[in-house]
Amino acid sequence: MSPATSGSSLPSWNDGATKQSILNFVADVTREGSPDFVPPADRIATFDNDGTLWVEHPMYTQLIFALDRVKAVTPMHPEWKDTQPFKAALEGDMKTLAETGEHGLIALLMATHPGMTAIEFQKIVVDWITTARDPHFKRPYTELAYQPMLELLAFLRTNGFKTFIVSGGGIEFIRPWAERVYGVPPEQVVGSSIKTEFQMRDGRPELFRLPEVHFVNDNAGKPVGINQYIGRRPIAAFGNSDGDLEMLQWTTMADGRRLGLIVHHTDAEREHAYDRDTSFGRLDKALDAAAMHKWTVVDMKNDWKRIFAFD
């Protein structure tokens, strides 16, 4: 059997319709002479990150990073003790923080992500991701990548696919560890970004991070980001929330064989269970669209033998 049809590369996936839909798709587009054959150069697969490749509950990992950064730099900002959303962030008052909404979230990001060079930020991310622990699983966040999805990434690459991350999260937050964890190099990470500026400082060239949004790679921004960064239309897309709806539409509503897949968080015991009613990774419109467009929906509880490598 060819690597595309054996399924031996997806050991953490239970046999069944979900796994089979992946195997069938890959077999169809890779088999020479198949009416659905796609040349390797056009085998572009895009993966959302939060909730699709790693855990996003109880909140996005990058938000936890931002909260930790607020604490780390608060000695330089005594005024934060009396200013929202910083007061709530420092006190761990998630309810008040949530009430500050998108405005508060952006304030947190802008207080912690710019004001340094790209290389300095990269170092902060690497230090944090190496030492921080998820309080529920008591593991580094990079160990909270979903083992079946890691197998799927590798399986697609074995079959000639180029795998990209297409995240609403910050591109410079993901790149420093994506190659080690996902096997995806920096140039194949697409994400949201703030503006940077080239400056000569003391005779050294530097890229300085500015407190201004450059691009929001979420919702309708995802197909735009895909076109901007990749310049080809994917033939397979993997997401888990309404933020991935437009990416899935752009990928699957086109001629030729396509695969759209949604990871549905159904496993309250081994991970978290949520869909239509959550602030982080709401899956509502995209779940309805999945039925309409015949996208594959992964039932994490029943389709995955294990969620994490350590299970």
Next chain:
Amino acid sequence: MSPATSGSSLPSWNDGATKQSILNFVADVTREGSPDFVPPADRIATFDNDGTLWVEHPMYTQLIFALDRVKAVTPMHPEWKDTQPFKAALEGDMKTLAETGEHGLIALLMATHPGMTAIEFQKIVVDWITTARDPHFKRPYTELAYQPMLELLAFLRTNGFKTFIVSGGGIEFIRPWAERVYGVPPEQVVGSSIKTEFQMRDGRPELFRLPEVHFVNDNAGKPVGINQYIGRRPIAAFGNSDGDLEMLQWTTMADGRRLGLIVHHTDAEREHAYDRDTSFGRLDKALDAAAMHKWTVVDMKNDWKRIFAFD
């Protein structure tokens, strides 16, 4: 001999210091055990396009494309007969057109590049690049790629480099033919861009091109674009004008072995001769910087056996 040291892959380069500087660099960074060894994943090489990989005189090819597009769509714009810069464009009055400056250039681009989907624009570019001819060489523009640079691109890839185009020109103008001509896939093209918007039209997802600048990938924009798209610092950069100065600084003013190279247009007979005094591809500050930073300067007349494949 290893591929890095034989030089047999650069047949259109005359032997001498210029060719040797390339061979030495590649040998140093690819030889296992070398103090300058760079792992393949970090062998990032960035190439300017206009004047570095193909002809940019008497004017940028994308400007000729824009002028042809003005003529093609002028029936829908009767007012252009009396409005600059369109009047000058339609009359082939390059002097008046030049006097409209950057403002006029942007007006031309905004009149011809947006207002359609990304796929429609791609088709227009492919049709044009297949049929248009350079009036001086009487050849398709894609045949005006520099043969020695095509050999250099291939030579670097043979030695494990990932080659990127980093152009001030439009990313969606270059991508449709860069793979065929340069062997560089769309996802390895970085360039200037206008904004695009995702829309559902008659139930079909479309990316619509808007008359608004998204990013100018020139001068200080080049290191920003490199960081944004590639996310790694190149170890080799190739340019020909002041627009490449910051890319060359960002690439070479860093620790470890680096290569900066400037193509100097010195061959009035076989191509064009220009440097400090030209509107297209001015080479002034970057030529001074080359001496200071010991960048390799290619003397096209003396370093290249032939300029084009058809020579």
